[in-house]
Amino acid sequence: MMHLPSPQQLRYLVALAEHGHFGRAAAACAVTQSTLSAGVIALERQFGASLLDRSNSKRVIFTPLGLEVVARARAALAALEAVTETVAASRDPLSGPLRLGVIPTVGPFLLPRLMPALRDALPRLRLWLREDTTERLRAQLLAGRLDLLLLALPCECEGLEVEPVSADPFLLALPPAHRLCAQPGVPAAALTGENMLLLEEGHCLRAQAQEACGLPRSLAAGEEFAATSLHTLVQMVAGGLGLTLLPRLAVEGGVLGGTDVALRPLLGEPGESPSRTLALAWRPRSPRAAEFRALLPVIRAGLEGPAPCPAEEERVPA
Template sequence: MTPLPSPQQLRYLVALADLGHFGRAAAACAVTQSTLSAGIIALERQLDSAILERGPGKRPVFTPLGLELVGRARRALAALAAVSETAAAARDPLSGPLRLGVIPTIGPFLLPRLMPALRRAFPRLQLWLREDLTDRLAEELSAGRLDLLLLALPAALPEAETLRVAHDPFMAALPEGHRLAGEASLPLSALGSERMLLLEDGHCLRDQALSACGMPGAGDAFAATSLHTLVQMVAGGLGVTLLPQLAIEGGVLAGASVVLKPLGTPQGRELGLAWRARSPRAEEFRNMAPTIAQAISPAGAEAEASLARACALETN
């Protein structure tokens, strides 16, 4: 029988691929650099195949086979982790650590009211948060470093299951005194002649705003890094934009001289959850969805604010 690689060898391999440095990979695996190097060499001998190119450079360079093995090692480690997760989920559902990834156009505006709601609904759950762009969160999910994502759908999520939890409408944001500020609502055609301000490439909200306005191109080359910056650019008279209702309710307009107008043809984005297909915790995630949907809704926002005010009064 062909000897199988050990889980530790696979961890060495994945850490080296992720960090691109023997010393940092060894530190991440809590071993010495010589131990990690010996583990990789032993794996090559065991498989009778070259995983790394041997050369003068210090940075590890993977062979084509090595890159394929890294991908298989990720899946194998995720499958091993699922064994423990399945047992834990059966013993005590919705408890223990949960690594949640959230995109920047959701996190700052939803988490202040979502976290208390989740703590009340699932007191034994230990949430670890990671905020990043969709593409990087998808990589983290696929690699098993995240368990669940909260993001805008649709998204490129290979081998993931998704569940829609809420619709997030868009509002047009104009600077005070803008020629369209007196309109009751704005047709999308009116925005087409305006300078549309957008987030930087990589933010899914950028593509959604372009799609809502029927703009095929990338728009203005000068883009904002966050919704807060985008709002300040609008307030400064540089152009107009579309803002999600979630961010508006979350206070993104605080102190800004911006006028909001509904769109004549309603537009918006779909918010949802994503997890690895065949995850043993899939049913837990589905059970969490109503709590998350309630927190996103305007009624949920008001309920959380009322509860916070009541708690403040009791404290005083």
Template sequence: MTDLPSPQQLRYLVALAEHEHFGRAAAACAVTQSTLSSGILALERLLDAALLERTGGKRPVFTPLGHELVGRARIALAALTACVESAEAAREPMTGPLRLGTIPTIGPYLLPRLMPRLRADFPRLRLWLREDQADRLLEALAAGRLDLLLLALPCDGGGIETETIAEDPFVVALPPGHPLAALAEIPPAALDGAGPLLLLEDGHCLRDHALSACGTAAPAPGGEFAATSLHTLVQMVGGGLGMTLLPRLAVAGGVAAGAAAELRPLSGGFARRIALAWRPRSPRAEEFRALAAPIAEALRGL
């Protein structure tokens, strides 16, 4: 009978790959550095193969086999987690911890209305929140560090399963006195040549959604000033530096409050889709779908 690695050994290996530092990996696993090092050494002895190069440097250097096994370890840990989740979901649905990730252009504007509703509907659900850019959330989901994502589609999510909840139309934010502010709603074609288009920095999915709605190619690197948040974008627009597109969710959530920007709907039905996303074949898929109704209700109130 073949001796198999323990889940703890696999966790040590994955943590070391993610944190690229023995001390930080040990802290993430809540063990001492010597315990983590010993665990990985025991794994190498079990496999009779080197997973790390012992170069004496501060950062771990994985062998080609080590890199391959990190990926396999993630898959194995996700499968073990799914076993536990299946039992928990069958025993008591919508209870216990749920690690939810969301993007910065949704979380601050939806969660204040959504959280009281979730507490009322699912009082035994313990929700842990993480806000980050979509690509990093998708990576955390694939690695099993998150259970569920609340994000905007379309996005390059690989093999995730999704449940679309609602559409979030775009609103054009214009500087004070801009000629297009005379229109009740603004066609995308009118934005071409109407002034600089201000965008979030690269990595925010809203940037790609805005460019797609305008039918505009991404500016050349260094050819624009990119903001890190919607609040910064609105202040730049109010200062006369250009125009931008905002999700209606953010506008309803007060992102433009106190700014001098002129707001007009973008015509043509251009919108991003707000959706839930989870790992394929997750045993908690039906639980995740059950969250779509309270989220849609919270969105209808905006």
């Protein structure tokens, strides 16, 4: 008779792969380091094979077989969680804990409007939030540590089921004395040769701005500054360091912060408004997919509701 590994043993192995350290993996599993180590050794004995290369005592190194077992362990744990989710979803949809991942260029500006709408529409839902880059959130979703993502398209979303929520147009932010302020709307082609300020690599908004607005890669070549947040970008524009693109959601959410930064609509092809797309994403074949889709009208209602900073909203071009 084949002896199957326990879910706890698989959790130990996956945690060790994710943290690369016995102590940190044990802390993540809420057990002692010796307990986790013993669990991994017992698993190896059960399999009759080495999952770890112990020739280097200072680093956690998995054997090729160990890496394959880790991948299958992740899938097995996700399948087990799906069993519980199926029962919970049928018993009381959209209630209890929901682990939501959100990107930094969306969360601070949408959540103040979204949270009241969620509380009113779904009073039994308990929302747990995690803010991070798209790449890291995607990894946490696939690993089963998050249930749902609120992100922006286009992005690297392979392996996820994605449902668009709403378009989020881009606006051009520039110093008030800049020559382009004389135009009621600025064509994307007019940005060639301008000093465009972008977020640093790793933020999906960087590529979204370039793709949605047709900005050539050369615009960002040799740039001396790269910001880690939209607030920093705004301050750089206010200091006369260049121009940037801001999502309308962020402007309505108060990212200008009382600065004298000017805004102009960005003009794309005739009939097009350069934008990104807000979207929800979850694991394929999730038993809670129907629940997640039911959140779409609630989120859209939050977007249509009043912005938290009316003074800033008045400055957004129509």
